[in-house]
Amino acid sequence: MSAPSSDAIFPVPASWQRRAWFDNAAYRRDYQRSMHDPQRFWAEQAEHLDWFHHPTRIRDVSYGPEDIHIRWFEDGVLNASVNCLDRHLLERARKAAIVWEGDDPAESRTLSYAELHAEVCRLANGLKSLGICKGDRVTVYLPMVPEAAVAMLACARIGAMHSVVFAGFSAESLAGRIRDCDAKLLITADEGMRGGRRFALKANADEALKRCPSVQACVVLRRTGGEVAWLDGRDRWYHELVDHQASNCEPETMNAEDPLFVLYTSGSTGKPKGVLHTTAGYLLAASLTHRYVLDYHDEDVFWCTADIGWVTGHSYIVYGPLANGATTVMFEGVPTWPDASRFWQVIDKHRVSIFYTAPTAIRALIRQGDAPVRATSRKSLRLLGSVGEPINPEAWLWYYNVVGEQRCPIVDTWWQTETGASVIAPLPGAIATKPGSATLPFFGVEPVIVDEDGRVLEGECEGRLCLRDGGPGMLRTLYRDHDRFVQTYFSACPGLYFTGDGARRDKDGYFWITGRVDDVINVSGHRLGTAEVESALVAHPEVAEAAVVGYPHPVKGQGIYAYVTLKANTQPSDELRNALGQWVRKEIGPIAAPDQIQWASSLPKTRSGKIMRRVLRKIAAGDTTDLGDTSTLADATMVESLIDGRRTIA
Ligand code: PRX
Numbered sequence: 001m002s003a004p005s006s007d008a009i010f011p012v013p014a015s016w017q018r019r020a021w022f023d024n025a026a027y028r029r030d031y032q033r034s035m036h037d038p039q040r041f042w043a044e045q046a047e048h049l050d051w052f053h054h055p056t057r058i059r060d061v062s063y064g065p066e067d068i069h070i071r072w073f074e075d076g077v078l079n080a081s082v083n084c085l086d087r088h089l090l091e092r093a094r095k096a097a098i099v100w101e102g103d104d105p106a107e108s109r110t111l112s113y114a115e116l117h118a119e120v121c122r123l124a125n126g127l128k129s130l131g132i133c134k135g136d137r138v139t140v141y142l143p144m145v146p147e148a149a150v151a152m153l154a155c156a157r158i159g160a161m162h163s164v165v166f167a168g169f170s171a172e173s174l175a176g177r178i179r180d181c182d183a184k185l186l187i188t189a190d191e192g193m194r195g196g197r198r199f200a201l202k203a204n205a206d207e208a209l210k211r212c213p214s215v216q217a218c219v220v221l222r223r224t225g226g227e228v229a230w231l232d233g234r235d236r237w238y239h240e241l242v243d244h245q246a247s248n249c250e251p252e253t254m255n256a257e258d259p260l261f262v263l264y265t266s267g268s269t270g271k272p273k274g275v276l277h278t279t280a281g282y283l284l285a286a287s288l289t290h291r292y293v294l295d296y297h298d299e300d301v302f303w304c305t306a307d308i309g310w311v312t313g314h315s316y317i318v319y320g321p322l323a324n325g326a327t328t329v330m331f332e333g334v335p336t337w338p339d340a341s342r343f344w345q346v347i348d349k350h351r352v353s354i355f356y357t358a359p360t361a362i363r364a365l366i367r368q369g370d371a372p373v374r375a376t377s378r379k380s381l382r383l384l385g386s387v388g389e390p391i392n393p394e395a396w397l398w399y400y401n402v403v404g405e406q407r408c409p410i411v412d413t414w415w416q417t418e419t420g421a422s423v424i425a426p427l428p429g430a431i432a433t434k435p436g437s438a439t440l441p442f443f444g445v446e447p448v449i450v451d452e453d454g455r456v457l458e459g460e461c462e463g464r465l466c467l468r469d470g471g472p473g474m475l476r477t478l479y480r481d482h483d484r485f486v487q488t489y490f491s492a493c494p495g496l497y498f499t500g501d502g503a504r505r506d507k508d509g510y511f512w513i514t515g516r517v518d519d520v521i522n523v524s525g526h527r528l529g530t531a532e533v534e535s536a537l538v539a540h541p542e543v544a545e546a547a548v549v550g551y552p553h554p555v556k557g558q559g560i561y562a563y564v565t566l567k568a569n570t571q572p573s574d575e576l577r578n579a580l581g582q583w584v585r586k587e588i589g590p591i592a593a594p595d596q597i598q599w600a601s602s603l604p605k606t607r608s609g610k611i612m613r614r615v616l617r618k619i620a621a622g623d624t625t626d627l628g629d630t631s632t633l634a635d636a637t638m639v640e641s642l643i644d645g646r647r648t649i650a
Pocket of ligand 1: 310312386387412501522525527
């Protein structure tokens with residue numbers, strides 16, 4: 001994929017230079033300080049958190065090549081839930097912490113800081129009563145309801161690690177993630193609601209738990225009242241568990257480097273990686289970027305449309321906003337239900353001033369025309385954010401002109417599950433923007449671009465994006481797999497963290513992310529490993545072999561294109577194509593269902609048996625004028641038949 005580009009420059013509006021946290025000179029000064037005197041810079045920033053014991057050892061980071069370790073604020077002691085709740089009680093007890101907007105526009109709910117604190121404490125006490133202790137893992141498989149945030153914070157309160165699994169994942173995916181971290185407890189709901197439809201959760205949980213002996217208890221939230229199966233002794237209703245608990249719970253004292261959560265994300269192999277974040281560095285990165293990149297001020301109403309199951313939901317629905325004492329909007333539904341005005345109606349209803357969403361949602365809404373946007377006021381909006389995938393300049397400009405009416409700057413924030421928080425993004429009062437560019441690094445972050453051989457490139461260039469330093473929000477390891485952590489991120493370019501993305505740097509030093517350069521595809525801002533989809537496909541009894549690649553998709557950014565070779569006596573058919581789509585939905589979840597399946601009599605392999613994905617990507621994209629060097633293919637003639645097969649696909 002080539003970098004989106006646009007020559008237009010959008011200067012910082014004069015009013016923003018005055019009121020934002022940083023103007024250009026202040027950004028440049030503090031960025032230099034963060035690079036040249038990181039100990040002092042971060043010691044000052046650490047004061048944004050509340051500590052039981054202030055840290056004196058600030059930064060101990062080595063990205064190798066020999067020793068690889070990342071430690072921040074090592075001797076500090078704190079509790080993340082205290083930072084998100086207790087410290088606001090004196091001044092903001094009655095301020096709305098979470099404004100929940102249900103799938104049904106008639107349903108909404110507000111929890112003040114005092115109420116959220118009490119809810120978190122009750123559940124924390126409930127978890128303790130079930131034997132959950134500091135260091136235990138708790139898997140959270142919940143829809144977008146306030147209890148999802150309550151569950152995360154209750155874990156943080158007692159020092160248990162949460163592992164949130166996206167509610168759209170299948171029983172199989174859930175089981176894999178529970179087993180990987182040996183969770184002791186699962187918190188789920190009867191069902192979830194999205195776009196007017198119910199979807200099963202407890203039924204998936206029951207299926208998953210058959211294969212998860214580590215789970216001793218399953219706490220079930222009643223969301224829809226739908227029928228559920230029940231296993232006495234294991235299953236507990238959420239409301240019964242919390243009803244009689246005290247609304248105060250002494251917070252566990254946590255070392256800065258004690259784990260806060262694990263979050264699974266796709267990599268190049270079939271097995272998701274358990275990205276581990278620790279307490280202080282992550283919380284500081286999430287809250288600082290929420291304040292400075294998303295320009296949060298006390299009077300704002302902040303809405304991040306992500307799901308709690310992804311890192312964006314962790315950092316910008318829960319930890320960042322709540323650490324800053326913000327009002328955070330949580331939305332259960334979808335942008336197009338009951339109609340395509342829904343996002344903008346919610347903005348008007350709750351007077352949202354900062355709105356943070358993904359390019360895929362913007363592109364889907366562009367298709368509905370301007371009228372659904374224009375039917376709403378959006379006067380409360382003052383800043384727009386984008387995250388999750390490269391934003392094409394057309395989508396950027398529509399977001400800017402139609403949604404923000406040229407009044408609201410756009411912050412395009414580049415980051416990853418691994419970085420914990422935004423690492424390349426404009427500070428809106430400081431940095432002129434260019435549609436399609438994530439612009440410049442945040443404090444403490446040093447991005448570099450390297451060529452295929454790992455050599456660092458200078459000036460204007462294009463290559464692989466690495467970080468010489470990613471700041472305090474970086475992952476510390478992959479849960480129980482430190483070797484894979486070192487291998488995945490630090491072996492491609494010794495001494496640097498490799499992001500898996502490609503990027504270009506322009507003459508102004510701005511970064512333009514070009515997309516993944518590994519075998520990860522980004523479907524609607526959701527990261528999926530091609531190997532995961534392939535192993536789901538080959539698990540089907542009729543499938544002999546499968547190769548999956550990403551291809552350009554007008555709404556999703558990338559779609560999933562699968563080449564499937566069937567077993568000898570199986571005939572291809574439309575029924576089988578549909579069945580394979582259903583199969584992948586069941587194995588992984590609806591987000592992983594292929595957009596296109598092409599039957600292939602065989603796959604292009606090198607003489608050593610490696611599938612030549614580069615060729616498959618080109619054919620899927622319909623770009624077959626230059627397939628590159630195919631001389632190492634064992635059978636070059638089959639490429640022609642794949643190109644012919646591509647023509648039969650819509
Ligand atoms: O390829 C980049 C893309 O999303 C990947 C990270 O995915 P995940 O860990 O699921 O986190 C998504 C939310 C932070 C990156 O490697 N990506 C994320 N933000 C952007 C982006 N690509 C271009 N521009 C962005 N703003």
